[in-house]
Amino acid sequence: MATDMSWLQVIVLSLVQGLTEFLPVSSSGHLRIISTLFWGEDAGASFTAVVQLGTEAAVLVYFAKDIWRILLAWFAGLADKSKRNFDYRMGWMVIFGTIPVGLLGFLGKDFIRENLRNLWITAAMLVLFSFVFIIAERMGRRERSFDQLTMRDALWMGLAQCLALIPGVSRSGGTVSAGLFLGLDREVATRFSFLLAIPAVLASGLFSLPDAFSPEAGQAASGLQLFVGTAIAFAVGYASIAWLLRFVAHHSFAWFAAWRIPVGLLVMALLAAGVLQA
Template identity: 40%
Template sequence: MSAIEAFVLALIQGLTEFLPISSSAHLILPSAVLGWDDQGLAFDVAVHVGSLAAVMIYFRKEVVALFTAWIASMFKGDRSPEAKLAWLIIVATLPAGILGFVLDDFIDAYLRSAYVIACTTIVFGLLLWWADKTSRLEYNEYQATWKKALIIGFAQAAAMIPGTSRSGATMTAALFLGFNREAAARFSFLMSMPIILAAGGYLGAKTVATGATIAMMPLLVGIFVSFASAYACIHLFLKLVTRVGMLPFVIYRLALGVFLMGFLLLGS
């Protein structure tokens, strides 16, 4: 992998990891349109590291507060809003963690196709539009309940289907449940941390097991570019989402899905 390829792929990953537009739909474009080879497991780990660092540093105050309150809830019986939110994030992570372990091989074998990605990009884009249009926009993340956290967690699990978008699925579920737009985004970003950490660890273990030779330059480019682009993406999205809503991202998803479907049909 060249440095240019690493830069482009890491930029795509960083920008699309936290936007509701599907990173997998974008990552097939270089291979489908430009004929680039698969980036490999080691590079996947690198961009996960960059994305995780971005969201943890951006929400560093919340991370410290939630972790401290979570520890206090176990040893001191802390029942603060931060402690409750920390436990809700853990609950919301469980469905994807369990189902990801069980269904990973099935998804790789049957659902990781360009046609599936094109279809889910469109279908879940329409669901995002419906959720944004009908949401009551009443609640913030601290007003989440165990039931709501679990529903959002299953939405995150559904995002294992390529093209769905993890952030898109979780924000869609949160909006359907009455969260306001910023709260839906913040809850989605906070619950991304354990799942990205788990995914990065899993991919890292697979990389070590393969014993493949690793070129360091593409990995370093991947880490730094995905970090910078993801950090900027989180900042700008939170600034804009309450003003512009989800419609621009819905339109983008529909256009991307139609483009991918047309490209695949014309190329077949």
């Protein structure tokens, strides 16, 4: 039987969602850890998915001009072959790159919501995947620009996005690391990562909306709580996007490992000591 979420829990977790959704530290992992540490129970995958709609709305607003341009070019290209420019191809790249996570998320929904939300898995991914960031930064040539993106890039970054279904990995961390391995500039990989996440996260949030009110696993939130939580995530998420794009222009993603690794090790220690329950 699901328990009801308190207003304090909703506000804190929504702030955490907004702060961590776009940073390569895993928002779902942090929500899982903080909810269990301070409230003794997992808020659940459905609450996470719905509140993510707020941060994705922030992406829609922040990249509104780019998204509108791509949509216009995509529809124009469908009607007229002579208008199939880079933005038209970008539309197909986002669609193509979304297919892997869409299929895996739909087919493995129950397994993801229950089995993968074990805190041992979350902690291990926080630590282990940090080394992927470090290796990607060291090996990536970071020389390819936005207009050099290809369908092959979309496929590999789309496959990497599937790893974000595991709390502790990070959607942006997985896709940007894949982009770096492919030789993309860090800021280019980050921008495409944002665009690639839009269809998957919107679909996940809308699909999970009914279950958030009466979840089979996790906690239940009222309609007003979900609305307020989504609004908080939107406001904080918008600021996070602007900060991250400025940061990645001059700094390595590997810096985030300095946060992820200690947090992961701390969670493991708390689990081993019995302070947290997996």
